[in-house]
Amino acid sequence: MTLDEIAKEMGVSKSTVSRALSGKGRIGEVTRQKIISYAAKQGVLLEKTVEKENERGEVTHNLGVVFPSDIYINGNPYFQDCMLGICEAASLMGYNVVLAIATAIDISEIQRLVEEKKVDGIILTRSLVDDKAVEYLTRSRFPVGMTGLCASSDVIQVDTDNEAAAESLTSLLIGKGFRKFALVVEDLSYHVNKSRYNGFCNALLKNGISKEKQAIYTGNLRMELLDAIITDIFAKKTECIICGDDIVCTRMMSMLQGEGYRIPRDIAIASLYNNQNLNCFTPAITAVNVSAREVGNMIGKQMINYLDGKPCEQKTIMDYEILFRKSTNRI
DSSP, rough: OOOOHHHHHSSSSHHHHHHHHHSSOOHHHHHHHHHHHHHHHHHHHHHHHHHHTTTTTTOOEEEEEEEEETHHOOOOOHHHHHHHHHHHHHHHTEEEEEEEEEEOOOOHHHHHHHTTTTEEEEESSBBSSSSSHOOOOOOOOOOOEEOOOOOOOTEEEEOOOHHHHHHHHHHHHHTTTOOOOOEEEOOBBBBBHHHHHHHHHHHHTTTOOOOGGEEEEEOOOOOOHHHHHHHHHHEEEEEEESSHHHHHHHHHHHHHHHHHHOOTTTTEEEEESSOHHTTTTOOOEEEEEEOOHHHHHHHHHHHHHTTTTTTOOHHHHHHHHEEOOOOGGGO
């Protein structure tokens, strides 16, 4: 019987089985004894099996964290805060963090970490609708976690309910009297953007407002395109702009104020994700507030608990709050 087969029968990872049978690495004693007892009943020769199937010997106590390549372009504070949370958890629990970069089509750095046995598990910090990294890691039976949501039950997931948050914010704005919206959200191949788009549409439907009468802009929203988008927004007599995230909102606010528009007298604006930059605008921006640091800390703890053979949650949904500020006041 192989380590893979034991892991599947016991509902744990291969690395957990390896730790239990070798006596090396961190693992809960109850879990260790259960695995050893099961393996003994199957007639598994512990030492030889481990030597044959776990060529790297002791675990590395390294946790791979994968960032999207566009953080170098946008400098997205979400990923920085998330990284702080992961590092806090890793430091407290005796693990190191190894960074890697990936794109939707290039996962070579992830493959190198796995194939060269540099890490015990990997955390992905962005979820894609069609995710090559998730497909590769789950197919390889390699421990994987994610700050985001996906359909795979083999992935440890920590996220906010972005769809519900977008629906809540939009519904509250409707309750304040807004009826004509512009939704400005980037690439819908990102799970978080798709969820926020769906939440916006759900709010319109539940409040009896036609989606067809709203202005919706998606895709690669480069700065040079925003001027045309803003012109179109005002031509359609939009009352409130809802931005998909803080990066889009910062760009929109800079453009609007640079053109001399008064917020919220000429148009209201809100963001489906908050960061400290939005607090610095005058007026401050209405936004969905989530602690990326807490999300990172939680996924770090859940992943390390899983790697150490301790109880962990397969899916954790973190709290959010709606911060209503002057950018959506009715004048």
